[in-house]
Amino acid sequence: MEPATPFERVGHETIAEVVVEQLESMIVDGILKEGRKLPSERELAEMMGVSRPKLRDALQVLEDRNLVVVRHGEGTFIAPLTGRAMSPALLSLYARHGEAFYDYLEYRSEQEAFAARLAAERATTSDKERLAEIIGDMKECWEKGDEEGARHADFRLHAAVVDASHNVTLIHMMASIYDLTRQGLFYNRDLLRSMDGSGKALLDQHEAIAKAIIEGDPQRAAQAARAHLDFVEKSIRKGEEQQRRELSARKRRQLAL
Amino acid sequence: MEPATPFERVGHETIAEVVVEQLESMIVDGILKEGRKLPSERELAEMMGVSRPKLRDALQVLEDRNLVVVRHGEGTFIAPLTGRAMSPALLSLYARHGEAFYDYLEYRSEQEAFAARLAAERATTSDKERLAEIIGDMKECWEKGDEEGARHADFRLHAAVVDASHNVTLIHMMASIYDLTRQGLFYNRDLLRSMDGSGKALLDQHEAIAKAIIEGDPQRAAQAARAHLDFVEKSIRKGEEQQRRELSARKRRQLAL
DNA sequence: CATAGTGGTAAATAATATTTACCTATGCTC
DNA sequence: GAGCATAGGTAAATATTATTTACCACTATG
Known part of the structure; x- marks a missing residue:
């Protein structure tokens, strides 16, 4: 109230x-x-x-x-903060320090582009089938308006891309990031909603990443991954700006009474 | 120290x-x-x-x-804050509130684009000669490395563009902004330096604005004005980021001793 | 084992903020 | 013009937060 x-x-x-x-x-x-x-x-x-x-x-x-x-x-x-590349203490610390979160996104963008590029070069038939299956699930969730399913498919896709990179170090480093993202930290689809009301843009971006990997185009895959994280960052910034504006507007309304 | x-x-x-x-x-x-x-x-x-x-x-x-x-x-x-469109109290208030400063730049960008467009449509022969003369002075200052002269010529150019718009209201509204900018508020060429070491980019942008006006191209003039303010904003943001990084680096170095 | 340096605890004191009371100025109503 | 209500203005007593001071316990080193 x-x-x-x-x-x-x-x-x-x-x-x-x-x-x-x-x-x-x-x-x-x-x-x-x-x-x-x-x-x-x-x-x-x-x-x-x-x-x-x-x-x-x-x-x-x-x-x-x-x-x-x-x-x-x-x-x-x-304390040792990165026992598994990204401890809960470190990540919640990032959450409390606004600019650090964008450094985290910048780092993540680079890692995901790296993973996408390797995946485009190395994905096996099994990897590609897995990616295609997840994209199919995403489309189904989008058509049904299944938010929770779309969210879960999102995690599965990113994990599948990293797995398809076949770089064990990268897989381990990203695993803990994904674990913690899955736990709800930093995952605010409401902020994403500020630039993507229906979720169609996210779906298109995910599909572009998967397609580039399946078609074996490393440069396009990396580009698509960067564009995706770039979109995420812009959405979050825009969402935060909008929240500030809404707070100001509410205060103006309160004074108008 | x-x-x-x-x-x-x-x-x-x-x-x-x-x-x-x-x-x-x-x-x-x-x-x-x-x-x-x-x-x-x-x-x-x-x-x-x-x-x-x-x-x-x-x-x-x-x-x-x-x-x-x-x-x-x-x-x-x-208190009445905008007796002359931009009182010192209001402007120094903006200076103390980071995000508000960018709102100020957004507003100013719009006004300068508006002024540039009108100027391209309405500039008299006298106006155009004045603009060409100022650009000549700017080049001379740039070649001589005359920072103070370049700064002064910057103010003269913006004032000349607004004068060439022949919109009295706009002239008055912008006059106080320029007065206060001239007094040193918000004018940090060191921050501008973060993206434009030699000052060449600024010179080119100023020249593009003047050329578009002299050649009577309203759309190009507005576009050039926006691009200029956009560059200024990016420079200031980048300069602020760099200052933060330099502060962090200095602290790391202090702990390394 | 003694010593120096570090964390751990607590009481007395100082600084900051709150509470309470009262004074003065202004505008409105009768 | 007087009375009243509302607002700003001032100051002392009290409460809360932070500092200072003193001392205890643990650990590493020689």
């Missing part, structure tokens, strides 16, 4: 929250790499200009989020 | 600062329009969940920035 006023209650950040944000940003930006030992609490508190108890509050939050490991008598260390 | 540590001192925002930010955002977004009376201090403090003295601190800051007018016994009003 929307509040009757456009003025929002001021959520005053605590000292600990601000410290958490700064340290998380440094983890996201790769400045604080996993395994690295942080300066001692006394030193860090002094550097950041906060009291030691408040710094400890922040470190507690980071420990709860599996981003640091605190060892009594030894020190505080950045 | 850069600090020896990548950890920044935590600048803990006060309650008043947070309130200022929210109210300013609402002014920028057009939710709080000029002349509008704000809710009473007691009501507003309650809505925002802060104490009245703290709200008053925030209103004091806004008054100092000429964004609100406080009248004893009457109320608090949003």
